[in-house]
Amino acid sequence: MASQSPEYATRLNALEESLRTLQDRLEELDETEAVTFHVETFAPEPYQVKRPIPVVVHGYHDTFTASFMDANIHSAGDTQQEAYSNVKELILDVFDSLSALPAAQLGPKPSKQLAVLREFLDVADDHERARREDRQEAAS
């Protein structure tokens, strides 16, 4: 029967591939227009913003995604505000986690992320002083 021939299977696979590509394209088109916000403060968290951090927020199906593209940090939320707040938190989480690791343990992507993050934010001086004192206390 023709439906069992290898040629038919090949054509079916090609058709399936085309359909997937179309689905991918449709998903891209489903996104809403992006809006850029700038993080000016992390208060009450003890971090200082060296320069405003651009965060791009856009709708994607039922979700909003928020991205700090330069550092490749992304999050999502049910609303625009939630997505924005979530990525702000994640920026600090990634900054803390990468700062805590020795440089030798950072691969190329995390190293670049940390370098970018350090261009945009820093731990507040009094907080850094307290952390240093804690470390000295723990060591003695």
Add this chain to the structure above:
Amino acid sequence: MSRTITKEHAEKIVKKLRARVVTARAAHDLAQVFYDDVLIVEFGIRRGSSKDLGHPFLPNDLQLTHRQTLDLANCPLSYEKWVELMQSKGLIESI
């Protein structure tokens, strides 16, 4: 089959890539993927009880296409293949 990337996919990827999950601030956990004790990628996992919680940002975090991300979660893309992909992108050092 749904092509949306969800929390369930994120959790499957955590297991497959043997990621370490660290508890972070309120909205996320942070999954860190190491290879030879070097951090290769990390991604946030949204907290919430629903397995359907959207994680459309995962492909960017993982440096994969949308399809590769789903394949990684749903099995066709193996751990070894993922390592090869990361090596081809220069994110894991080739031996």
